[in-house]
Amino acid sequence: MSSDGSVTGDDEAVRTAGRGRRGPYAKSESRREEILDRAIEVFAERGVDGTSMRAIGEAVGVSHAALKHYFPSREALLVEVLRRREARLVEDVTARAGDDFTSLRLLADATVRNAAEPGFVALHTAMLATGVLDPDGEAGEHLVARYREARGRIADDLATGVMAGRPITEVADVAALLLAASDGLQAQWLLEGGTNGDVDLVRSYGLLIDLIGTRRGAQG
Amino acid sequence: MSSDGSVTGDDEAVRTAGRGRRGPYAKSESRREEILDRAIEVFAERGVDGTSMRAIGEAVGVSHAALKHYFPSREALLVEVLRRREARLVEDVTARAGDDFTSLRLLADATVRNAAEPGFVALHTAMLATGVLDPDGEAGEHLVARYREARGRIADDLATGVMAGRPITEVADVAALLLAASDGLQAQWLLEGGTNGDVDLVRSYGLLIDLIGTRRGAQG
DNA sequence: GTCTATACAGGGATAGAC
DNA sequence: GTCTATCCCTGTATAGAC
Numbered sequence: 001m002s003s004d005g006s007v008t009g010d011d012e013a014v015r016t017a018g019r020g021r022r023g024p025y026a027k028s029e030s031r032r033e034e035i036l037d038r039a040i041e042v043f044a045e046r047g048v049d050g051t052s053m054r055a056i057g058e059a060v061g062v063s064h065a066a067l068k069h070y071f072p073s074r075e076a077l078l079v080e081v082l083r084r085r086e087a088r089l090v091e092d093v094t095a096r097a098g099d100d101f102t103s104l105r106l107l108a109d110a111t112v113r114n115a116a117e118p119g120f121v122a123l124h125t126a127m128l129a130t131g132v133l134d135p136d137g138e139a140g141e142h143l144v145a146r147y148r149e150a151r152g153r154i155a156d157d158l159a160t161g162v163m164a165g166r167p168i169t170e171v172a173d174v175a176a177l178l179l180a181a182s183d184g185l186q187a188q189w190l191l192e193g194g195t196n197g198d199v200d201l202v203r204s205y206g207l208l209i210d211l212i213g214t215r216r217g218a219q220g
Numbered sequence: 221m222s223s224d225g226s227v228t229g230d231d232e233a234v235r236t237a238g239r240g241r242r243g244p245y246a247k248s249e250s251r252r253e254e255i256l257d258r259a260i261e262v263f264a265e266r267g268v269d270g271t272s273m274r275a276i277g278e279a280v281g282v283s284h285a286a287l288k289h290y291f292p293s294r295e296a297l298l299v300e301v302l303r304r305r306e307a308r309l310v311e312d313v314t315a316r317a318g319d320d321f322t323s324l325r326l327l328a329d330a331t332v333r334n335a336a337e338p339g340f341v342a343l344h345t346a347m348l349a350t351g352v353l354d355p356d357g358e359a360g361e362h363l364v365a366r367y368r369e370a371r372g373r374i375a376d377d378l379a380t381g382v383m384a385g386r387p388i389t390e391v392a393d394v395a396a397l398l399l400a401a402s403d404g405l406q407a408q409w410l411l412e413g414g415t416n417g418d419v420d421l422v423r424s425y426g427l428l429i430d431l432i433g434t435r436r437g438a439q440g
Numbered sequence: 441g442t443c444t445a446t447a448c449a450g451g452g453a454t455a456g457a458c
Numbered sequence: 459g460t461c462t463a464t465c466c467c468t469g470t471a472t473a474g475a476c
Contacts, residue, residue: 028441048353052468064469066443074469122352129349132342132410133268144411148418173424180404180424181397188396190352191364198368204393204400211431248459272450284451286461294451444475450468457462 032070035060040081044119048126051078075130076138082127083142085120089113103157104209107178111205114186118194121186128183151175162213174212181208252290255280260301264339268346271298295350296358302347303362305340309333323377324429327398331425334406338414341406348403371395382433394432401428 038059043051053074057064071077093109094101114121131140154175155168163171182205189201258279263271273284273294280287291297313329314321334341351360374395375388383391402425409421 031442053470054468062442063444065445065471068470069442125352126349128407129346132345132407135411135413140411147408147411169420169423170427173420173427176405176408176419176424177401177428180408181401182404183407184400184402184404185396187348187352187403188367188400191355191360191367193355199396200389200393203389204396207390207393208397211435215431215435251460273452274450282460283462285453285463288452289460442476444473446471446473448469448471450470451466452468453466454464455462456464458460 035070036080039077048123078127079138079142082123102161103154108206108209111202115195115201122190125187147179150179154178255290256300259297268343298347299358299362302343322381323374328426328429331422335421342410345407367399370399374398
């Protein structure tokens with residue numbers, strides 16, 4: 001689901017990432033990684049709202065203001081957490097899929113994974129709202145890119161698969177619909193208390209996938 | 221879409237709403253209404269993030285702390301704004317629908333209305349995230365009730381309409397799916413800059429409705 | 441480059457005036 | 459019942475030490 005495979009997603013950081021030399025950003029990079037690790041720990045323990053800059057700073061052992069040398073804002077830091085998680089999810093799901101994977105199958109697998117990580121689903125929902133309120137902010141820019149890339153990839157796959165021969169606008173709409181339903185169902189699922197609640201995330205999403213995979217008769 | 225038709229949605233307030241007598245809550249009620257009116261003005265001018273308690277307080281002419289006598293929190297106040305808007309939307313859409321309205325048609329009409337009010341769509345998305353992060357908070361409680369009611373009503377309508385004869389779980393899943401797709405598409409739509417962007421909210425949602433209305437072959 | 445100190449605005453909570 | 463004053467905690471911003 002990520003728009004790229006990088007873990008850091010930071011242009012400057014990428015320049016030196018993984019190399020042993022002591023370049024201008026070498027230390028920054030490892031420090032960034034450490035801060036992210038701590039942030040994820042705090043996040044796992046206290047949730048999104050509990051992950052304050054001061055709490056992360058405490059976990060790292062520095063003042064909250066020091067974090068701004070590595071992340072311009074709390075929003076940017078949380079986006080980075082999200083980015084990491086997305087990259088990990090893509091890896092895991094594509095690995096599991098083996099040879100015969102389609103976007104539809106990938107999406108279904110990702111949903112199963114999501115159902116096992118309610119904390120990250122909540123983070124995604126929160127960042128989506130943040131991005132919507134400010135599309136030019138860190139969350140917004142990341143999500144715009146991520147959704148564009150995902151819609152494009154899904155649409156391509158659909159166009160050469162189950163929707164071969166359909167008009168492009170319809171294919172594009174279905175791609176948007178697939179991502180939208182995932183986000184919306186996740187929200188209702190969390191609202192109902194997750195897996196124990198009345199909303200069955202995996203089953204409902206599976207229904208949409210079936211609907212698209214087996215549909216007939218739409219005039220086009 | 222609201223779980224009820226009330227504008228205030230407050231049990232105590234409802235007791236005296238609309239009556240002329242000077243009961244214990246009469247003054248509170250008109251003051252609440254005034255605050256909400258001002259809040260909506262501030263909200264329209266400065267957006268969700270700009271609608272601080274202090275800003276509303278200024279518009280009303282009191283300190284931000286005074287607002288707490290009418291609304292326990294900013295979250296509660298914004299939920300009330302949302303509630304009002306939902307009630308208005310239901311009125312307008314049902315009025316327009318005339319005799320032959322189904323949930324499917326109503327949902328499509330509501331989407332057209334939503335596309336004309338991006339500010340409120342953003343508010344809804346923001347409150348949804350707030351509710352997800354804390355389902356027991358004001359936003360969470362309202363949304364849980366609202367979605368349950370909406371899912372139930374849509375499911376009933378589907379069961380006696382286009383989905384007659386289908387298994388109940390499938391009908392319930394489609395109901396959740398219809399609300400989910402609406403929320404998710406709205407988010408992508410706002411992310412892409414609204415009506416001028418690459419995501420066509422009304423068209424994409426219409427496609428889902430067509431998909432459900434004309435579907436065949438799903439094994440039941 | 442890394443970090444502390446500090447100041448400011450926001451939401452929330454409480455005490456107490458009237 | 460209505461409201462101000464005030465305090466706490468948060469994210470953010472800046473100055474400046476090293």
